[in-house]
Amino acid sequence: MSQIDNPVQNLKTELEQMFQMVSTQLSKAKDALTGFDKDLAREVVQIEKRVNGQELQIDRIAENFIALYSPVAIDLRFVLAVLKINNNLERIGDIAEGISKYINESAVPFDAKLMEESNVIPMFEAAMRMLEETKMAFEKEDTSIARKIFKSDDYLDHINIEAINCLTEGMKNDPSKITDALYIISIIRKLERIGDQLKNIAEEIIFYIEAKVLKHAKLK
Amino acid sequence: MALQFIYAIVGRKKLSGNFMSYKLTADNINVWYGNYHALKDITVRIRPNTVTAFIGPSGCGKSTFLRLINRMNDYIDGFRMDGQILIDEKNIYSKRVRVEELRKEVGMVFQKPNPFPKTIFDNVVYGLTIRGVNNKRILEEACESSLRQAALWDEVKDDLKKSALALSGGQQQRLCIARTLAVKPTVILMDEPASSLDPISTAKIEELISELKQHYTIIIVTHNMQQAARISDRTAFFYLGELIEFDSTVNIFTAPKESKTQSYITGRFG
Numbered sequence: 001m002s003q004i005d006n007p008v009q010n011l012k013t014e015l016e017q018m019f020q021m022v023s024t025q026l027s028k029a030k031d032a033l034t035g036f037d038k039d040l041a042r043e044v045v046q047i048e049k050r051v052n053g054q055e056l057q058i059d060r061i062a063e064n065f066i067a068l069y070s071p072v073a074i075d076l077r078f079v080l081a082v083l084k085i086n087n088n089l090e091r092i093g094d095i096a097e098g099i100s101k102y103i104n105e106s107a108v109p110f111d112a113k114l115m116e117e118s119n120v121i122p123m124f125e126a127a128m129r130m131l132e133e134t135k136m137a138f139e140k141e142d143t144s145i146a147r148k149i150f151k152s153d154d155y156l157d158h159i160n161i162e163a164i165n166c167l168t169e170g171m172k173n174d175p176s177k178i179t180d181a182l183y184i185i186s187i188i189r190k191l192e193r194i195g196d197q198l199k200n201i202a203e204e205i206i207f208y209i210e211a212k213v214l215k216h217a218k219l220k
Numbered sequence: 221m222a223l224q225f226i227y228a229i230v231g232r233k234k235l236s237g238n239f240m241s242y243k244l245t246a247d248n249i250n251v252w253y254g255n256y257h258a259l260k261d262i263t264v265r266i267r268p269n270t271v272t273a274f275i276g277p278s279g280c281g282k283s284t285f286l287r288l289i290n291r292m293n294d295y296i297d298g299f300r301m302d303g304q305i306l307i308d309e310k311n312i313y314s315k316r317v318r319v320e321e322l323r324k325e326v327g328m329v330f331q332k333p334n335p336f337p338k339t340i341f342d343n344v345v346y347g348l349t350i351r352g353v354n355n356k357r358i359l360e361e362a363c364e365s366s367l368r369q370a371a372l373w374d375e376v377k378d379d380l381k382k383s384a385l386a387l388s389g390g391q392q393q394r395l396c397i398a399r400t401l402a403v404k405p406t407v408i409l410m411d412e413p414a415s416s417l418d419p420i421s422t423a424k425i426e427e428l429i430s431e432l433k434q435h436y437t438i439i440i441v442t443h444n445m446q447q448a449a450r451i452s453d454r455t456a457f458f459y460l461g462e463l464i465e466f467d468s469t470v471n472i473f474t475a476p477k478e479s480k481t482q483s484y485i486t487g488r489f490g
Contacts, residue, residue: 002488070446072473073482211475 025096036109044100051093081208149202156195243268254298273452327400333392335384347403370398390421
């Protein structure tokens, strides 16, 4: 192991911890939504503080790495990717916190029929699977796994469109369910944004390993 | 000019139009010192008014290749070269080439500053005086022009009669560059020109190199990869006598194609 491998491995470990914290947040947010569990929802909000702290720590370590080691080539691409992935994960944490706040705001559980028809829980589970795959792609430095994320995001986008249509119909048919429908639409929109963040992370993984820039590219 | 005159006499080798865009071309260069095969099948093309950096571990052949360009290896016992090196389309190893004229065209700056034990003025104009230039006005103009180009004029203009040996290390190195410039080369070779200097002097030399490339073609051997990244347009990585990769400096330091290049520049070599 050369001298530069130690800080690289350290950064990798810190980011893997960030992945794990955000994964835990998402998992608890899903369970909180499924069971309308306000205590679990409050836990997600508490974890968010630690996620923010971890983000700042990773930024600091990355800054020191650049200052002290003047990285080039793959090491430079790695630290640039880490900074972006760090930011993307923090945003996913924000989204999980946002979903949990909806649960705390609502006095009663969301309408079960709307929840089922909108596929919000399967969408949540799909987003969680995407996060696990993205984490694996990063840990194993495997760009073939990273490339699968793009297809998974298409699936989330598809559920998003169908869910919005279904919930819109639901609101027209029964105005008493408008409040619940709006909450569920907001949750679905947030889940769709998680997919976008994970897609960005996949692009960064491919960038640092293959030196290919896929951001804004039509074909991936 | 003298070099062009000599080549006009011996005739020019007709080359394809593509060569017109290169200042220096080296094709299939192999070098031996006795039985030791020091350079293996090197081909390089260098455009005019660029800075090219040669990097690689000690003993890789980068200084050997550099010294081919002004034929400094000619003096080494057992030296033998195959291949062809052209500057401005002319074969510098042609038997009719006068090496003294070549070294006017191709100047060299060494790792350790080597001012002569003479005055600053005499150091700068030395190359002109040994060629028979003795007009005082011409020598003074050449001295000022060269010292200005070397970013040293303001520091020494009030005492050109001072001994060059009294200057600081960084000033001595800039004096050596001025001395090289006085004979109006078109190519400047630099073999680790800043490695014995402090960081401030190094920064001045690097700034100077960036300015000089507007008028000269510069090739620099350096062990300092950050320096190569800062000042060169293209970088050649040598290893065990081979040219492993030669590309724009940006490409070499962001996404090198060869794994050996990546290992070397990221400090993972060996």
